Each structure stands twice: as C-alpha cells, then as structure tokens.
Amino acid sequence: MDHTTLMFAAAAGALLVAMVMALVRALLGPTVYDRILAVNAFGTKTLLMIAVIGFLTRRPEFLDIALVYALINFIGTVAVTKFVRYRSLGFPVGDNAEGEL
Amino acid sequence: MSLILDTLSWALMLGGAGFVLIGTLGLLRLPDVFTRLHGAGMTDTMGAGLLVLGMLLQAPDWLVMVKLVLIVVFLAFTSPMTSHALARAAILDGIKPWLRQADKGDAP
Amino acid sequence: MARIVSLFILMLVLWLVMSGHGEPWLLALGVASAALVAWIARRLDSVDHEGHPLHLTWRGLGYWPWLAVEIVKANLDVARTILAGPGAVAPAVFKVKASQSDDLGRTIYANSITLTPGTVTMGVDDDGSLTIHALNAGAREGLETGDMDRRVCVLMGDR
Numbered sequence: 001m002d003h004t005t006l007m008f009a010a011a012a013g014a015l016l017v018a019m020v021m022a023l024v025r026a027l028l029g030p031t032v033y034d035r036i037l038a039v040n041a042f043g044t045k046t047l048l049m050i051a052v053i054g055f056l057t058r059r060p061e062f063l064d065i066a067l068v069y070a071l072i073n074f075i076g077t078v079a080v081t082k083f084v085r086y087r088s089l090g091f092p093v094g095d096n097a098e099g100e101l
Numbered sequence: 102m103s104l105i106l107d108t109l110s111w112a113l114m115l116g117g118a119g120f121v122l123i124g125t126l127g128l129l130r131l132p133d134v135f136t137r138l139h140g141a142g143m144t145d146t147m148g149a150g151l152l153v154l155g156m157l158l159q160a161p162d163w164l165v166m167v168k169l170v171l172i173v174v175f176l177a178f179t180s181p182m183t184s185h186a187l188a189r190a191a192i193l194d195g196i197k198p199w200l201r202q203a204d205k206g207d208a209p
Numbered sequence: 210m211a212r213i214v215s216l217f218i219l220m221l222v223l224w225l226v227m228s229g230h231g232e233p234w235l236l237a238l239g240v241a242s243a244a245l246v247a248w249i250a251r252r253l254d255s256v257d258h259e260g261h262p263l264h265l266t267w268r269g270l271g272y273w274p275w276l277a278v279e280i281v282k283a284n285l286d287v288a289r290t291i292l293a294g295p296g297a298v299a300p301a302v303f304k305v306k307a308s309q310s311d312d313l314g315r316t317i318y319a320n321s322i323t324l325t326p327g328t329v330t331m332g333v334d335d336d337g338s339l340t341i342h343a344l345n346a347g348a349r350e351g352l353e354t355g356d357m358d359r360r361v362c363v364l365m366g367d368r
Contacts, residue, residue: 014118018125039116074179085190128305142326147284181323
C-alpha cells in the first residue's frame with residue numbers, strides 16, 4: 001500500500017470514530033437541541049469523510065458531492081432548528097412577528 | 102520535494118483528525134448544549150481546516166484545490182450561523198446555561 | 210448596477226472553476242446560469258451593501274488572516290479545556306459592546322465571535338450589545354479586551 005493511501009485511510013478511520021461519538025450524543029440527548037447539534041456535527045464529519053474518500057479512491061469528483069453536502073447540511077440544520085422552535089417554517093409565527101431565530 | 106510535501110501532509114491530516122476527535126470528545130463530555138456548541142465549533146474550523154490543508158498538498162490539479170478551498174469557505178460562513186441559530190433557539194426555549202455553583206452570583 | 214455586474218462575474222468565475230469546461234456550448238450555458246442567478250438575486254432585492262459587500266474586499270484581506278490566527282489560538286485553548294476534563298469548564302454568560310455603526314458590522318462581529326471556538330453569540334440587543342456564552346475565563350478575557358471589536362470597526366471603515 002502506498003503511504004498516502006495509508007494517510008487518507010487513517011483520516012477516514014478517525015472520522016468514522018468521531019461520527020460514532022456524534023451519534024452517541026444524538027442518542028443520549030438530553031434536549032432536542034443536543035440532538036440537532038450532534039446531527040449537524042455528524043453532517044460536517046460526513047462531508048469531510050466524502051472528501052477524504054474522494055482522495056482515497058483517487059476520484060476527485062467526490063468533492064462536488066462534499067460541496068453540495070455542506071450546503072444541504074447548513075440549510076437542513078437551520079430549517080430543523082426553526083421548525084422545532086416554532087412548529088412552522090414560514091413567518092409571522094406566534095409572538096415573533098419576523099419569524100426570526 | 103515529494104517527501105517534504107508528504108510529511109507535511111501527514112502532519113496536517115493527523116492534526117486535523119486529532120482536532121475532529123477532540124471536538125467530538127467535547128460534544129460527549131461537556132455538561133450542556135451551550136458548552137457542546139464550542140466542541141462542535143472546533144470540528145468546523147480547525148478540524149476541517151487542517152484536513153483540507155492536508156488534502157490540498159496532495160491535490161492533482163488546481164480545480165480540486167479550488168473546490169477544497171470552497172469547502173472551507175462555505176463552512177466558515179455557515180458554521181457560525183448554525184451555532185447562533187441553535188443557541189438562540191435553546192435560549193428562547195427556556196434552557197438555562199449550565200453554570201458552576203460558585204459563579205451563579207454574577208449570572209444575568 | 211456595479212454590484213449586479215460584479216455578482217454576475219463572481220458567479221461566472223465560480224461556474225468556471227467548479228466545472229472546468231471551456232467548450233463554447235457549455236460556456237454559453239454557464240453564462241446563462243450566472244445571469245439567471247444575478248437576475249434572481251436582484252429580484253430578491255439582496256444585492257445591496259449587506260448582501261454583496263463589495264466595498265469590504267480590500268480591508269477584508271487584512272481582517273481574515275488575523276481572524277484565522279485568532280481561531281487557531283482559540284482552538285488550542287478549547288482543546289486544552291476539553292482534554293483537561295469537566296473540572297476545567299467554567300462557562301459564563303455576559304454582554305459585550307458592539308461599537309459598529311450599522312447592522313452589517315454588528316453581524317460580522319457577532320459571526321466572528323461565534324466562529325472563534327470558546328465564545329458563541331446568543332443574542333443581539335436593541336442597544337447594540339451582544340450576549341455571549343463563553344466556555345471559560347480565558348475566552349471571556351480575550352473578548353473583553355475589545356481587540357476584535359476594534360478590528361471589525363477598522364474593517365467597516367468606521368474608524
């Protein structure tokens with residue numbers, strides 16, 4: 001095995017361990033915001049994982065997927081946070097006229 | 102030349118993996134959601150930054166380099182917004198930040 | 210108008226470096242999609258000094274490297290705190306003054322604070338002060354020196 005392959009494999013392994021740890025936090029909670037935070041952190045690690053796998057298999061096209069994943073992870077987290085807090089994605093919501101978070 | 106690049110790359114990748122692991126460890130062992138935000142923030146900035154720097158040194162062409170830099174730029178713009186939205190939602194939901202017993206005097 | 214043109218050029222450059230294609234037919238599609246994005250952004254009314262802060266480009270070149278160094282320092286500090294265990298964590302909630310003159314400046318300051326591990330902005334008050342959650346005393350003291358506030362003011366051209 002080429003030693004750069006070993007390097008990317010080591011990074012991928014560390015990311016996998018970190019992803020399991022984030023999942024443990026998502027399962028433990030205790031509040032719903034802990035779970036959202038854990039899933040967001042899991043998403044960040046997933047996007048790094050996709051990039052590392054792209055280098056591991058020498059297929060840089062994976063980076064496009066990583067970029068899209070970064071954007072979806074952000075929009076998804078903000079949308080879920082807003083939905084959990086206000087039970088709605090539009091505005092105005094309740095006493096909060098601007099639907100601001 | 103290649104040897105120097107590879108060594109640097111190894112150091113950056115291991116450093117990045119280390120920061121990702123420490124940040125996630127913080128996610129597990131810190132006491133409440135607000136303190137855990139700091140741990141997650143570490144993964145988004147230093148962990149992602151060092152891993153991407155390590156990959157930059159191994160990039161086959163400049164198109165790959167641009168995409169790697171864009172990943173870090175997107176993370177740098179989106180990560181604070183996510184953290185702030187989560188902290189604000191938790192505060193509005195009435196979750197009190199965990200404070201040390203002795204410090205509770207000067208809490209607002 | 211200058212902002213729309215610069216947004217269009219920025220989108221076109223982004224399209225070029227993401228795709229890497231140079232054939233005339235594909236290039237025409239790229240120009241069309243960049244123009245579409247610029248048109249939609251104009252219709253959304255988001256191409257103003259906040260949505261596309263062109264005027265910050267040059268001063269930003271001085272600010273971002275400084276912020277990157279601060280982020281590295283803060284990361285090392287937070288890593289030490291996490292590794293030291295729960296006993297080292299001493300969170301604090303406090304307010305700092307944001308002395309920027311407009312919303313864009315305050316947003317940049319608040320996001321810079323959040324991007325630096327160890328401090329998270331929890332809210333912005335009407336009088337322009339920010340509510341901060343800090344992981345430990347070191348992070349709090351670093352913020353209360355007002356260094357970052359001053360640098361964001363310089364970035365915005367307030368001072």
